[in-house]
Amino acid sequence: MAVYTTVDDIALATFLSAYDLGDILSFAGIAEGVENSNYLLRTTKAHYILTLYEKRVDVDDLPFFMELMTHLASKGMNCPLPVASRDGRILQQLEGRPCAIFSFLDGTSSRYPNREKCQALGQSLAEFHLNANSITQSRQNALGPASWKPLLDSVGKRVDEIAPQMQSMVKDQLNSILDAWPQNLPRGIIHADLFPNNVLFIGDTLTGVIDFYFACEDILAYDLGICLNSWCFDADGSFNLTKSRSLINGYQAVRPLNEREIAAVPVLAAGSAMRFFLTRLYDWLHTPKDALVSPKDPMEYWGILRFHQSVSGFGAYGFD
Amino acid sequence: MAVYTTVDDIALATFLSAYDLGDILSFAGIAEGVENSNYLLRTTKAHYILTLYEKRVDVDDLPFFMELMTHLASKGMNCPLPVASRDGRILQQLEGRPCAIFSFLDGTSSRYPNREKCQALGQSLAEFHLNANSITQSRQNALGPASWKPLLDSVGKRVDEIAPQMQSMVKDQLNSILDAWPQNLPRGIIHADLFPNNVLFIGDTLTGVIDFYFACEDILAYDLGICLNSWCFDADGSFNLTKSRSLINGYQAVRPLNEREIAAVPVLAAGSAMRFFLTRLYDWLHTPKDALVSPKDPMEYWGILRFHQSVSGFGAYGFD
Numbered sequence: 001m002a003v004y005t006t007v008d009d010i011a012l013a014t015f016l017s018a019y020d021l022g023d024i025l026s027f028a029g030i031a032e033g034v035e036n037s038n039y040l041l042r043t044t045k046a047h048y049i050l051t052l053y054e055k056r057v058d059v060d061d062l063p064f065f066m067e068l069m070t071h072l073a074s075k076g077m078n079c080p081l082p083v084a085s086r087d088g089r090i091l092q093q094l095e096g097r098p099c100a101i102f103s104f105l106d107g108t109s110s111r112y113p114n115r116e117k118c119q120a121l122g123q124s125l126a127e128f129h130l131n132a133n134s135i136t137q138s139r140q141n142a143l144g145p146a147s148w149k150p151l152l153d154s155v156g157k158r159v160d161e162i163a164p165q166m167q168s169m170v171k172d173q174l175n176s177i178l179d180a181w182p183q184n185l186p187r188g189i190i191h192a193d194l195f196p197n198n199v200l201f202i203g204d205t206l207t208g209v210i211d212f213y214f215a216c217e218d219i220l221a222y223d224l225g226i227c228l229n230s231w232c233f234d235a236d237g238s239f240n241l242t243k244s245r246s247l248i249n250g251y252q253a254v255r256p257l258n259e260r261e262i263a264a265v266p267v268l269a270a271g272s273a274m275r276f277f278l279t280r281l282y283d284w285l286h287t288p289k290d291a292l293v294s295p296k297d298p299m300e301y302w303g304i305l306r307f308h309q310s311v312s313g314f315g316a317y318g319f320d
Numbered sequence: 321m322a323v324y325t326t327v328d329d330i331a332l333a334t335f336l337s338a339y340d341l342g343d344i345l346s347f348a349g350i351a352e353g354v355e356n357s358n359y360l361l362r363t364t365k366a367h368y369i370l371t372l373y374e375k376r377v378d379v380d381d382l383p384f385f386m387e388l389m390t391h392l393a394s395k396g397m398n399c400p401l402p403v404a405s406r407d408g409r410i411l412q413q414l415e416g417r418p419c420a421i422f423s424f425l426d427g428t429s430s431r432y433p434n435r436e437k438c439q440a441l442g443q444s445l446a447e448f449h450l451n452a453n454s455i456t457q458s459r460q461n462a463l464g465p466a467s468w469k470p471l472l473d474s475v476g477k478r479v480d481e482i483a484p485q486m487q488s489m490v491k492d493q494l495n496s497i498l499d500a501w502p503q504n505l506p507r508g509i510i511h512a513d514l515f516p517n518n519v520l521f522i523g524d525t526l527t528g529v530i531d532f533y534f535a536c537e538d539i540l541a542y543d544l545g546i547c548l549n550s551w552c553f554d555a556d557g558s559f560n561l562t563k564s565r566s567l568i569n570g571y572q573a574v575r576p577l578n579e580r581e582i583a584a585v586p587v588l589a590a591g592s593a594m595r596f597f598l599t600r601l602y603d604w605l606h607t608p609k610d611a612l613v614s615p616k617d618p619m620e621y622w623g624i625l626r627f628h629q630s631v632s633g634f635g636a637y638g639f640d
Contacts, residue, residue: 008431009428009429009430009431010430010431010432012428023522024428024522025426025427025522026424026426026427026428026520027428028350028351028352028360029350029351029352030348030349030350030351030360031348031349031350031351032348032349040348040350040360042426104346106345106346106362107345107346108329108332108344108346108347109329110329110330111328111329111330112328112330200346202343202344202345
């Protein structure tokens with residue numbers, strides 16, 4: 001949930017006079033994303049999203065995100081297209097914050113996507129990896145494996161607040177993941193946060209991939225691990241093999257994985273579970289008890305991590 | 321800012337199957353209102369607002385609000401029209417909360433409305449008073465004059481946290497307002513919260529009055545006092561006579577005030593300033609320092625209150 005910055009109607013009208021977007025019909029802050037302020041803007045021409053970048057986003061990363069979205073949209077992917085003002089600029093300033101306008105995508109996100117949606121997501125993820133390959137800029141993964149130990153250390157003994165003896169168990173799991181972390185797998189730009197709430201559908205047709213603000217350079221199959229974790233576990237925490245098979249088949253129909261990538265899926269998925277466990281843990285321990293937004297439960301990702309550490313190999317994920 | 325209750329896509333689809341609203345195109349939580357969760361729903365037919373009523377709203381008041389909005393819309397006022405499901409019900413349940421769907425109104429709110437907007441607001445306020453007169457249900461004003469002393473007492477010595485010696489000054493002002501409070505003025509249903517953020521415009525044309533959840537039975541001219549306070553003071557806190565005259569002229573063009581109402585405007589406006597000062601004060605003292613939403617500054621309304629207590633009479637408001 002967002003909208004931290006309020007946009008005054010007069011400031012908005014002045015700002016929009018630099019664009020060719022028609023006249024304003026409505027303007028409402030929307031509760032999407034946690035990093036930025038997002039507004040749904042409807043004009044006589046179309047629907048748009050206005051995003052104001054708040055402090056958690058590094059301004060120096062914005063040109064990379066803009067190039068990525070512009071490039072993916074130009075390749076025909078359903079992602080928000082950054083809209084330039086009349087003088088050709090995409091990144092602007094409004095109410096003292098960097099901002100940009102994007103095309104609006106129809107569709108709604110699905111909390112527990114069915115297998116058809118998982119298959120469509122797999123295809124789009126592979127298309128993302130292939131299409132993003134040709135952009136000129138890059139961005140390091142600030143939440144990659146090198147960050148996990150420092151993140152755990154920063155939390156210290158407080159890990160045990162969520163369950164007894166967690167600190168030593170997390171350390172053990174983390175060491176085991178880092179020891180087995182694969183080298184020399186195909187790398188490229190990954191989305192890194194392709195959870196169901198960032199993908200839109202009408203019926204089972206994928207109509208939008210949104211929220212590119214964690215995109216970065218990393219192992220491509222690690223992105224598949226992120227999606228397996230966020231798309232293929234049911235509400236009760238159990239792994240859904242049918243959904244996993246659909247997601248993997250969808251991916252491989254566009255970009256077949258090589259044998260070493262396939263063999264690495266369990267550890268990559270475990271690493272992804274560790275990354276989200278640690279950031280959720282951090283947020284959990286740093287959110288005031290009476291905050292409006294409840295932090296997500298880190299233990300959900302601990303359960304997912306334990307699943308990946310328990311499997312005998314990649315066969316458990318439904319590879320044909 | 322709102323959206324406290326999350327609506328699952330499957331629950332939403334099931335819920336909407338009871339309506340004739342076409343297929344869902346998009347669905348987004350919007351950051352409007354602080355009492356309820358509001359979603360902007362776009363279907364193949366139209367735009368709608370889905371409101372889930374959170375704990376601060378008394379469920380027993382909902383039929384009154386629904387009748388009021390249905391009635392005003394039927395009289396041709398630009399206010400959200402409650403939409404019934406196929407079986408004729410307006411109030412429903414979703415995700416464990418009472419809810420209703422409304423027509424969506426175009427337009428944007430204006431932070432510092434110009435005099436044309438003030439005039440249009442005055443007209444709409446008077447139309448509201450005339451049209452709402454014929455509804456069958458009613459609702460007491462829980463934040464009327466009888467509530468102000470208990471509210472101040474509940475805050476106690478903490479009033480002094482906002483400025484030195486405030487407690488005794490507020491008590492004095494409150495007593496002076498209550499002593500002068502007018503009796504036997506025309507009463508009826510008032511909006512009671514018609515701030516600029518609850519009124520939509522396209523250009524200077526008023527296209528929507530929203531957020532009826534403070535509506536109640538009270539002195540009609542008290543509602544005018546609420547609007548004078550929220551529409552006719554400039555950003556620097558100074559009273560804008562031109563805007564006040566426009567608002568009053570707009571109102572009287574539709575519903576002329578009688579002499580006793582006009583004479584009571586200073587104390588009614590002072591009482592309205594006291595009511596918003598007290599509720600803001602309460603929120604100010606009860607909001608955690610690190611909350612996402614900063615409470616509104618009560619001192620803004622203290623300045624407004626002092627303006628009304630300083631004027632020599634109703635002439636100061638621009639009555640012709």
